Amino acid sequence: MKTTRRLMVLGVAALSAGLVFGAVTQDEAVSIALSDAGLAREDAHRVHVHRDYDDGREEFEVDIHTAGAEWEYTIDAETGHIVGYDYEERKGPPAPPASIDRKAMEEIALSDAGFKRPDVSGFRSELDRDDGMEILDVKFNKDNRKYEYDVASTGEILKAEWELRREPWGRSDARLTEEEAERIALEAIGGDTDRFVVWEDRDDGRFVYECEAARGEWRYEIDIDGTGEVLSVKRSLSRW
DSSP states (O other), X not given: OOOEEEEEEOOHHHHHTTOOSSOOOHHHHHHHHHHHHTOOGGGOSEEEEEEEEETTEEEEEEEEEOSSEEEEEEEETTTOOEEEEEEEEOOOOOOOOOOXXXXXXXXXXXXXXXXXXXXOEEEEEEXXXXXXXXXXXXXXXXXXXXXXXXXXXXXXXXEEEEEESSOOOSOTTOOOOHHHHHHHHHHHHTSOOSEEXXXXXXXXXXXXXXXXXXXXXXXXXXXXXXXXXXXXXXXXETTO
């Protein structure tokens, strides 16, 4: 049976509001979300909040809409901690961007991973179309990792991920602290983030740490096993 335990949540607004113990009201949940988003109540065109339950835990779902963006918050109704967050910027239709050819899109993926075509094996790419935009799905292998990229015809990377091609090594009972898991995850994605969450999980009897982070418009997912080995890293644009 799979068991999950949340170890740590960083919620700047909740901490600054001093909400550590005790029930949170609906109005307080809205205030926490607005504060974290850097908004005053009058800045929002619409605020929607409702109470929900997740694995027996009471939560508030807060949606905030302005003229140019939308925020979605999940707030623990007992502690006031922000346990879920999403942000989407709404823009008017841009001018049609210039397109690049398939070979250039492939080179963008390889360059981002730090390789040239002769360095990798199993290279393949496939064109797709989403909302009128051509997207190239690029896959290749290097050493014990497999890589996958989604590159738009504009040259923009929409998604990038890698994962181990082999089973993790080391002791199956190895376990990390939350601080160790955070440090390893941040090193894997190159530094500090705007938001970071980590869960301790079990997979085939091994401890696994599932991390989520946000930096600007990028969202990250990092999986680490109990020995400290990074199993996979995924990054994607939040607006895509």
